[in-house]
Amino acid sequence: xxxxxxxxxxxxxxxxxxxxxxxxxxxxxxxxxxxxxxxxxxxxxxxxxxxxxxxxxxxxxxxxxxxxxxxxxxxxxxxxxxxxxxxxxxxxxxxxxxxxxxxxxxxxxxxxxxxxxxxxxxxxxxxxxxxxxxxxxxxxxxxxxxxxxxxxxxxxxxxxxxx
Amino acid sequence: xxxxxxxxxxxxxxxxxxxxxxxxxxxxxxxxxxxxxxxxxxxxxxxxxxxxxxxxxxxxxxxxxxxxxxxxxxxxxxxxxxxxxxxxxxxxxxxxxxxxxxxxxxxxxxxxxxxxxxxxxxxxxxxxxxxxxxxxxxxxxxxxxxxxxxxxxxxxxxxxxxx
DNA sequence: CTCAATGCAAATCATTTGCACACCC
DNA sequence: GGGTGTGCAAATGATTTGCATTGAG
Numbered sequence: 001x002x003x004x005x006x007x008x009x010x011x012x013x014x015x016x017x018x019x020x021x022x023x024x025x026x027x028x029x030x031x032x033x034x035x036x037x038x039x040x041x042x043x044x045x046x047x048x049x050x051x052x053x054x055x056x057x058x059x060x061x062x063x064x065x066x067x068x069x070x071x072x073x074x075x076x077x078x079x080x081x082x083x084x085x086x087x088x089x090x091x092x093x094x095x096x097x098x099x100x101x102x103x104x105x106x107x108x109x110x111x112x113x114x115x116x117x118x119x120x121x122x123x124x125x126x127x128x129x130x131x132x133x134x135x136x137x138x139x140x141x142x143x144x145x146x147x148x149x150x151x152x153x154x155x156x157x158x159x160x161x162x163x
Numbered sequence: 164x165x166x167x168x169x170x171x172x173x174x175x176x177x178x179x180x181x182x183x184x185x186x187x188x189x190x191x192x193x194x195x196x197x198x199x200x201x202x203x204x205x206x207x208x209x210x211x212x213x214x215x216x217x218x219x220x221x222x223x224x225x226x227x228x229x230x231x232x233x234x235x236x237x238x239x240x241x242x243x244x245x246x247x248x249x250x251x252x253x254x255x256x257x258x259x260x261x262x263x264x265x266x267x268x269x270x271x272x273x274x275x276x277x278x279x280x281x282x283x284x285x286x287x288x289x290x291x292x293x294x295x296x297x298x299x300x301x302x303x304x305x306x307x308x309x310x311x312x313x314x315x316x317x318x319x320x321x322x323x324x325x326x
Numbered sequence: 327c328t329c330a331a332t333g334c335a336a337a338t339c340a341t342t343t344g345c346a347c348a349c350c351c
Numbered sequence: 352g353g354g355t356g357t358g359c360a361a362a363t364g365a366t367t368t369g370c371a372t373t374g375a376g
Contacts, residue, residue, distance in 0.1 A: 028355085028356090029349090029350050029351075029355060029356065030350070030351090031349085031350070031355090031356060031357080033356080033357070034356095049340090050340080050341085051340085063357095063358080064357090064358085065357070065358040065359065066340095066341085066358095067341090067342080067343085067357075067358065067359080067360095068356080068357055068358070070340095070341065070342075071356080071357085084252065086249060089247070093340085094339090094340055094341090095340085095341095109301055109305060109307065109309075111305075111307055115310065124305060126301060126304070126305075128297045128300060128301070130293050130296060130297050131297065133293060134291045134293050134294065134314075135316060137291060138272055138289060138291070138316055139318070141289070142272060142274075142287055142289075143320060143321050144272065144274055144316075144318040144319065144320055144321060145318050145319055145320075145321055146272075146316045146317065146318035147278065147317055147318050147319070148316075148317045148318075149314065149315060149316045149317065150313070150314070150315050150317075151297075151312065151313070151314045151315075152312060152313050152314075153298060153301055153307075153309045153311075153312045154309065154310055154311045154312065154313075155302070155307040155308050155309035155310050155311075156307060156308055156310070157306060157307050157308075158306045158307060158308055190330095191330085191331090192329095192330060192331065192374090192375055192376075193375070193376090194330090194331060194332080194374085194375075196331080196332070197331095212365090213365080213366085214365085226332095226333085227332090227333085228332070228333040228334065229333090229334095229365095229366085230332075230333065230334075230335095230366090230367080230368085231331080231332055231333070233365095233366065233367075234331080234332085256364095256365085257364085257365055257366090258365085258366095
């Protein structure tokens with residue numbers, strides 16, 4: 001446990017330095033809130049939404065508002081420190097986020113419990129290199145520079161897998 | 164113009180028959196609203212959102228409510244008569260839809276005017292068969308049956324393409 | 327007739343905005 | 352000090368819901 005903490009702290013320092021440089025280069029201020037929120041996000045192992053993060057920080061007695069979290073997340077997105085996802089096909093549901101700095105780009109397989117109400121059973125991450133080939137083909141075909149992509153597969157578990 | 168209209172009408176008949184069967188098989192009623200909304204959607208050549216469709220129908224003096232459009236669209240989605248998209252990365256923006264019955268599945272390249280405010284300049288449809296290979300790989304790797312996918316590329320036009 | 331479907335208006339809820347105060351630069 | 356960033360509360364806007372009425376089966 002102690003070992004793990006040391007490791008986490010050192011990556012946290014890197015991340016905070018990335019943020020520091022980003023803020024500097026873009027004329028934003030070095031507010032403590034931004035670092036605190038970044039720390040909390042990088043301690044999370046799973047996807048989270050703004051409300052999750054807000055509740056966690058309130059429980060930890062931080063004085064923070066959702067508005068600030070929303071603002072800050074926007075900065076982190078632009079800085080490439082986190083990624084945004086919309087897993088549920090319902091538009092009314094909230095966006096999910098995940099730390100992204102040490103990860104390689106990956107895509108998601110959304111497994112529904114069944115095909116009728118589309119309740120999510122599990123979200124699996126995967127990484128298929130063929131997507132790069134498609135990306136390059138599209139870049140050449142349409143004369144664009146592609147900066148990001150999102151790929152989701154939606155399905156259900158095969159019946160012989162349930163037991 | 165006249166020719167085109169004849170062609171449209173005959174495909175409309177097919178589509179309406181598809182709806183009729185879907186409603187029958189699923190115990191839903193044959194309301195005139197459902198057919199009217201379907202006709203309007205299949206006369207649209209581009210992506211639309213609920214508000215677009217509502218305004219078009221109001222202009223054409225139809226007596227229809229947004230609630231009914233939302234309900235009906237849900238049915239059409241399930242029937243495979245339309246597809247839903249969320250082009251803007253802003254969650255607060257509305258969902259887009261498009262007729263799907265005569266199309267082959269395709270994906271989208273979202274071209275931003277620039278990388279800062281992410282205003283959409285154009286949305287291009289494409290169809291790369293390699294996505295099928297990825298899909299099958301994922302199905303086998305995780306023992307799932309994939310029913311749909313969504314793939315978006317986001318980018319900007321290359322500078323030498325603007326003039 | 328009965329109950330699903332409609333239109334209307336009010337409710338919801340994630341996100342955004344306005345504003346007064348705080349504090350980074 | 353000046354203006355950006357914050358917390359708070361109110362506003363927004365797409366979608367959903369409640370309910371009385373309508374009309375399909």
